Amino acid sequence: MTDRVLVLNAGSSSLKLQVVRADSGVVEAQALVERLGSDDATFRVTVGDRTADGRVDSAGHAQTPAVATALGILRDQLAHLGFDLDGEPPVAIGHRVVHGGRDLTRPVRIDDRVIAQIASVSALAPLHNPANVAGIRAAIEEFPGTPQVAVFDTGFFADLPETAATYAIDRQVAADAGIQRYGFHGTSNEFVSAQAARFLGRDLAELRQIVLHLGNGASASAIAGGRPVDTSMGMTPLEGLVMGTRAGDLDPGILLQLARTGDYDVDALDHLISRRSGLLGLTGRSDMRDVCAAAESGDEAALLALDVVGHRLRKYVGAYAAVLGGLDVLTFTAGVGENSAPVRSRAVAGLEFLGIRLDSARNECAERGARRISTDDSAVTVLVVPTNEELAIARHTLAVVGQD
Numbered sequence: 324m325t326d327r328v329l330v331l332n333a334g335s336s337s338l339k340l341q342v343v344r345a346d347s348g349v350v351e352a353q354a355l356v357e358r359l360g361s362d363d364a365t366f367r368v369t370v371g372d373r374t375a376d377g378r379v380d381s382a383g384h385a386q387t388p389a390v391a392t393a394l395g396i397l398r399d400q401l402a403h404l405g406f407d408l409d410g411e412p413p414v415a416i417g418h419r420v421v422h423g424g425r426d427l428t429r430p431v432r433i434d435d436r437v438i439a440q441i442a443s444v445s446a447l448a449p450l451h452n453p454a455n456v457a458g459i460r461a462a463i464e465e466f467p468g469t470p471q472v473a474v475f476d477t478g479f480f481a482d483l484p485e486t487a488a489t490y491a492i493d494r495q496v497a498a499d500a501g502i503q504r505y506g507f508h509g510t511s512n513e514f515v516s517a518q519a520a521r522f523l524g525r526d527l528a529e530l531r532q533i534v535l536h537l538g539n540g541a542s543a544s545a546i547a548g549g550r551p552v553d554t555s556m557g558m559t560p561l562e563g564l565v566m567g568t569r570a571g572d573l574d575p576g577i578l579l580q581l582a583r584t585g586d587y588d589v590d591a592l593d594h595l596i597s598r599r600s601g602l603l604g605l606t607g608r609s610d611m612r613d614v615c616a617a618a619e620s621g622d623e624a625a626l627l628a629l630d631v632v633g634h635r636l637r638k639y640v641g642a643y644a645a646v647l648g649g650l651d652v653l654t655f656t657a658g659v660g661e662n663s664a665p666v667r668s669r670a671v672a673g674l675e676f677l678g679i680r681l682d683s684a685r686n687e688c689a690e691r692g693a694r695r696i697s698t699d700d701s702a703v704t705v706l707v708v709p710t711n712e713e714l715a716i717a718r719h720t721l722a723v724v725g726q727d
């Protein structure tokens with residue numbers, strides 16, 4: 324049986340596709356579609372050193388047909404670049420799925436029941452689950468007969484300690500409504516924490532780690548001996564850090580007060596804290612690159628936003644060092660974590676008392692790959708480790724179909 328897996332990460336406005344050899348991690352082909360559903364949707368396909376770029380006509384399309392259109396284009400473009408998905412079919416298709424509710428956390432072969440369950444919890448992950456379902460349905464259309472597997476962001480956190488998973492809300496209400504901390508970015512956290520140990524040549528079981536997965540969505544996780552003990556995202560991916568369009572931690576009374584004004588029904592509140600808050604709410608920009616550029620030009624709102632981002636990050640780093648009873652490794656990952664020196668320096672500013680000493684030159688260095696950015700005498704090792712959710716999903720997918 325081949326170990327070739329097609330991995331789909333269908334996001335709210337993007338579609339990331341990779342053809343991965345699960346054992347070696349070799350990426351045979353990859354594609355990215357951005358601004359899907361708008362009238363300036365574009366694709367980039369890469370096979371080896373060959374690339375193809377173009378537009379995707381998806382304006383106004385419903386999600387599933389837009390993704391199906393994109394998949395069809397990507398398949399043709401891959402063939403033009405010499406990668407024939409029909410001639411070298413994947414053993415299975417692995418889908419990144421953000422939320423499966425209480426019943427679905429482990430990687431699972433997709434059938435109608437699984438699709439229905441993922442769709443049923445879309446209200447808990449409205450930025451992600453509808454797109455994930457569209458990606459699954461489109462892949463079934465485009466690749467009938469190929470096994471499809473769902474790999475959930477929540478899986479790694481499925482056994483969070485009760486002290487971390489329990490909200491101090493009426494127990495019966497919590498039980499009836501399934502209120503608990505789930506945690507997200509789990510596939511990334513599992514991969515990055517293991518990679519950090521491997522990079523350091525240390526036993527994963529011995530390490531107290533904090534992983535900061537900072538992308539458009541952002542989370543902090545406390546991981547002891549390779550197992551999570553707490554994580555900042557909660558029942559939904561809204562809780563925790565300041566994100567591109569999400570507020571992160573909020574006093575729930577704010578939502579009650581806004582609702583009392585009569586100007587905000589539940590959908591308006593959802594839209595406010597999911598799509599109009601975070602960096603976008605503070606600065607009018609959701610991309611950290613734009614915020615950093617504005618801050619460099621002296622934009623007051625951008626400077627304040629970066630300080631709010633840094634303050635929230637430091638609170639979580641300090642809190643999680645306490646939860647862990649100490650800290651051995653702090654790792655930055657994902658788009659912002661891997662690329663933004665200003666955000667990394669703000670995240671650890673003033674934390675020397677915790678044994679965290681950042682090496683400014685190493686932090687500013689824009690090299691790629693796993694690297695140490697703390698000083699040699701820092702008690703806490705600070706790393707940048709690139710995440711690779713696609714490879715992790717490919718391996719989980721192979722494990723599921725290999726069992727069939």
Ligand SMILES: Nc1ncnc2c1ncn2[C@@H]1O[C@H](COP(=O)(O)OP(=O)(O)O)[C@@H](O)[C@H]1O
Nearest residue numbers: 537538539540609610611612657658659662663
């Ligand atoms: N060089 C960079 N400097 C600062 N931020 C960056 C850089 N490159 C990417 N980013 C940020 O990473 C974000 C995307 O993060 P990523 O983890 O790749 O995606 P997502 O969160 O959508 O899964 C972008 O929105 C952008 O803010």
Ligand SMILES: CC(=O)OP(=O)(O)O
Nearest residue numbers: 507508538539540560
């Ligand atoms: C769960 C989540 O926020 O995912 P992403 O960072 O990909 O938006």
Ligand SMILES: [Mg+2]
Nearest residue numbers: 538539540657
């Ligand atoms: Mg992501």
